[in-house]
Amino acid sequence: MGLGPPLHTYKHMPCTVFNRLFAIIYICAIVALIYHHFLTLSHSTTFISVAITTSLLISDLILAFMWATTTSFRLRPILRQVFPENLEKVLDRKDFPAMDIFICTADPYKEPPINVINTALSLMAYDYPPEKISVYVSDDGGSELTLFAFMEAVNFAKIWLPFCRDNNIMDRCPEAYFSSERHGRAELESEEIKAIYESMKMKVENVVERGEVCPDYIMNELQRQTFNKYRTPGFARSHHPPIIQVLIDGAKEKDKKGHSMPNLVYVSRGKNINVPHHFKAGALNTLLRVSAVLTNAPIVLTQDCDMYSNDPHTPKRALCYISNPSVRPQLGYIQFPQRYHGLNKDDIYGGEFLRLFVANPVGMDGLQGPSYVGSGCFFRRRVFFGGPTSMVLPEIPELRPDYVVEKPITSEAIIELAHHLGECNYENNTKWGFELGFRYGSLVEDYFTGYRLQCEGWESVFCHPSRPAFLGDVPISLIDAVSQTKRWAIGLLEVGFSKYTPMISGSRYMGHVMGLCYAHYAFWPIWSIPIVIYSFIPQIALLNGLYIFPEVTNPWFLLYVFVFLGAYAQDCYDFILFGSTFKRWWNDQRIWLIKGLSPYLFGLAEYIAKHLGIASQGFNVTSKVQDDEQSKRYDQGLMEFGVHSVMFLPLATASIVSLFSLVVGIIQMLSIWEVEKLFGQLFIAGFGVLNSWPIYEAMILRSDKGRIPIKTTISSICLAILLCGGAFLVL
Ligand SMILES: O=c1ccn([C@@H]2O[C@H](COP(=O)(O)OP(=O)(O)O[C@H]3O[C@H](CO)[C@@H](O)[C@H](O)[C@H]3O)[C@@H](O)[C@H]2O)c(=O)[nH]1
Numbered sequence: 001m002g003l004g005p006p007l008h009t010y011k012h013m014p015c016t017v018f019n020r021l022f023a024i025i026y027i028c029a030i031v032a033l034i035y036h037h038f039l040t041l042s043h044s045t046t047f048i049s050v051a052i053t054t055s056l057l058i059s060d061l062i063l064a065f066m067w068a069t070t071t072s073f074r075l076r077p078i079l080r081q082v083f084p085e086n087l088e089k090v091l092d093r094k095d096f097p098a099m100d101i102f103i104c105t106a107d108p109y110k111e112p113p114i115n116v117i118n119t120a121l122s123l124m125a126y127d128y129p130p131e132k133i134s135v136y137v138s139d140d141g142g143s144e145l146t147l148f149a150f151m152e153a154v155n156f157a158k159i160w161l162p163f164c165r166d167n168n169i170m171d172r173c174p175e176a177y178f179s180s181e182r183h184g185r186a187e188l189e190s191e192e193i194k195a196i197y198e199s200m201k202m203k204v205e206n207v208v209e210r211g212e213v214c215p216d217y218i219m220n221e222l223q224r225q226t227f228n229k230y231r232t233p234g235f236a237r238s239h240h241p242p243i244i245q246v247l248i249d250g251a252k253e254k255d256k257k258g259h260s261m262p263n264l265v266y267v268s269r270g271k272n273i274n275v276p277h278h279f280k281a282g283a284l285n286t287l288l289r290v291s292a293v294l295t296n297a298p299i300v301l302t303q304d305c306d307m308y309s310n311d312p313h314t315p316k317r318a319l320c321y322i323s324n325p326s327v328r329p330q331l332g333y334i335q336f337p338q339r340y341h342g343l344n345k346d347d348i349y350g351g352e353f354l355r356l357f358v359a360n361p362v363g364m365d366g367l368q369g370p371s372y373v374g375s376g377c378f379f380r381r382r383v384f385f386g387g388p389t390s391m392v393l394p395e396i397p398e399l400r401p402d403y404v405v406e407k408p409i410t411s412e413a414i415i416e417l418a419h420h421l422g423e424c425n426y427e428n429n430t431k432w433g434f435e436l437g438f439r440y441g442s443l444v445e446d447y448f449t450g451y452r453l454q455c456e457g458w459e460s461v462f463c464h465p466s467r468p469a470f471l472g473d474v475p476i477s478l479i480d481a482v483s484q485t486k487r488w489a490i491g492l493l494e495v496g497f498s499k500y501t502p503m504i505s506g507s508r509y510m511g512h513v514m515g516l517c518y519a520h521y522a523f524w525p526i527w528s529i530p531i532v533i534y535s536f537i538p539q540i541a542l543l544n545g546l547y548i549f550p551e552v553t554n555p556w557f558l559l560y561v562f563v564f565l566g567a568y569a570q571d572c573y574d575f576i577l578f579g580s581t582f583k584r585w586w587n588d589q590r591i592w593l594i595k596g597l598s599p600y601l602f603g604l605a606e607y608i609a610k611h612l613g614i615a616s617q618g619f620n621v622t623s624k625v626q627d628d629e630q631s632k633r634y635d636q637g638l639m640e641f642g643v644h645s646v647m648f649l650p651l652a653t654a655s656i657v658s659l660f661s662l663v664v665g666i667i668q669m670l671s672i673w674e675v676e677k678l679f680g681q682l683f684i685a686g687f688g689v690l691n692s693w694p695i696y697e698a699m700i701l702r703s704d705k706g707r708i709p710i711k712t713t714i715s716s717i718c719l720a721i722l723l724c725g726g727a728f729l730v731l
């Protein structure tokens with residue numbers, strides 16, 4: 001920075017040297033392993049042994065490729081530190097840039113409006129000049145319930161914001177604050193506010209339960225007119241004109257203590273069943289345009305509706321990097337990790353996503369910067385308009401990132417223009433979604449957008465303070481977790497096999513290591529191929545007395561041991577290094593196997609089906625509703641199945657096959673007493689059984705509602721019999 005106290009610094013992680021050395025050794029091991037497969041292949045005489053060796057070869061090639069992509073995150077990890085306490089020494093508070101905050105919600109029944117307004121309130125209460133903040137809510141659910149909740153939030157904000165400011169509260173999400181032990185200091189006032197909050201919450205929940213805003217809750221003619229828009233004949237969430245409401249005009253409205261308030265704008269973009277709306281990316285682009293004509297702040301923060309702010313100083317941390325764009329003109333965005341509240345102790349579904357949200361971004365931070373993960377990201381508005389040196393102009397001057405807004409946000413002309421910009425077919429014949437704004441073409445618009453921005457030359461920074469900047473909800477049932485992963489899998493493959501594939505395009509624009517980092521995600525779903533093969537082939541071969549791995553006494557066996565233990569140990573080491581625990585790592589590797597057998601596999605299949613024109617996929621919003629009984633089981637660490645789903649069949653079948661082959665394998669071992677021959681397969685079957693423990697429990701031992709339905713159990717037993725019987729006939 002030159003002058004003044006430092007705002008940020010970084011250091012290389014000490015593990016870098018070890019990581020690089022280990023990578024070299026491991027590459028040699030992989031080469032040897034592949035050589036061994038070819039050797040075996042050349043000695044194979046029967047069709048069966050050729051087929052088995054080939055499938056192992058393919059599996060190991062895929063695992064090797066994925067290992068290489070994982071390793072790219074380990075080559076130059078850096079840790080950053082920011083000094084927000086120094087910010088006001090170099091930048092006057094009145095010179096802080098304005099910020100437009102985008103919150104997306106899509107379904108009042110899966111994303112309860114009370115939670116959405118909690119997120120909004122936590123962000124409105126940022127420790128930042130309120131007149132510089134504008135919060136825009138995108139309601140893709142097109143629901144009066146959400147709008148009603150926000151109208152209520154406006155009144156509550158007038159008490160909540162000054163309360164947080166005057167008492168220097170850290171938890172500025174009301175729900176989090178009132179349910180924590182911390183609200184001791186401002187006792188009396190806090191109790192009063194809590195009562196007001198509770199009554200608002202009841203009102204909002206009541207309205208959601210009824211499914212409509214009852215007439216007593218409508219305060220005046222203006223509100224009645226607004227709600228009537230949702231009740232015109234033909235109005236549906238997927239078919240309606242744009243609705244834009246300025247709920248707080250910061251220039252006029254004051255809080256209870258007479259201070260200014262942030263702007264709050266509700267936007268439900270226009271939709272038409274015949275016009276593609278591009279899901280969240282489409283919603284964000286509408287917000288980009290609407291906010292451009294209303295406030296056009298140079299900084300844009302995107303937030304999922306469940307990701308509330310957990311630290312009021314977060315925007316100042318971001319400012320430490322972007323307060324002076326001329327210092328690093330290519331810096332495009334600052335990504336904070338997604339962190340979650342309410343994870344159970346050992347994180348049975350791997351909901352922490354330690355690698356995705358922490359370890360990998362740290363790795364990319366030392367290169368061109370982390371990928372964008374959809375929430376908790378401060379962008380410079382300029383990034384949505386072409387690369388750092390080649391600006392792409394929008395169709396009207398009002399949308400340019402350097403356009404200065406002069407009219408007040410409630411002026412009629414501006415509101416009219418905003419509605420026009422939110423029309424469902426506004427984007428026809430424009431560059432939105434392709435060269436401008438968030439990019440279309442993938443269900444993981446975040447990954448795809450970040451990737452394209454970085455290809456254009458934008459850099460990014462990972463900001464990972466020890467107090468989480470944002471906290472969100474995790475799926476607490478297996479079906480939710482795997483459905484989410486399946487959506488991601490499809491979206492990632494859409495990028496992986498597009499003309500922008502990271503392997504080629506990414507490497508060309510960002511270098512091979514960055515290309516590999518992005519390829520890592522794009523090809524996540526192909527992990528399902530080796531996982532499926534290793535979950536069935538060694539076990540079924542064992543059942544039929546076919547031994548497919550080197551004997552324990554054979555030196556090649558050591559190679560297998562090294563490759564397996566090496567990968568697992570380094571994986572575990574990463575987990576511990578980034579502050580997680582051994583048990584969480586263990587559950588994470590189990591969920592990795594589950595994903596390979598279920599969402600990655602189905603994602604791959606659906607992606608192919610889509611390409612053959614058989615099916616098409618939408619964005620299935622993850623439910624954020626917490627069923628009490630389900631939450632209880634989650635807290636106890638029980639895996640929640642509960643419903644019958646084809647997604648569970650491969651894993652249930654694999655667990656039965658493993659168990660069966662382990663038992664038969666042990667019997668074989670006792671009868672022929674040649675452990676060294678079958679040890680490899682026995683180990684894999686045993687490893688499968690160990691990992692399947694929660695599945696057996698849920699099939700047989702449990703009686704609660706989260707157990708595996710009998711239908712699933714029977715279907716998977718039938719499948720297992722078919723598979724083993726079929727193999728018996730063939731082999
Ligand atoms: O048509 C849609 C669909 C979704 N959303 C919003 O998108 C956000 C993310 O949806 P969610 O169901 O929570 O998906 P997750 O899989 O949990 O989200 C992750 O993955 C998404 C991409 O698949 C990213 O957009 C998210 O930022 C990232 O947190 C939510 O706020 C939704 O309201 C919309 O606004 N419009």
Ligand SMILES: [Mn+2]
Nearest residue numbers: 304306472622
């Ligand atoms: Mn989410």
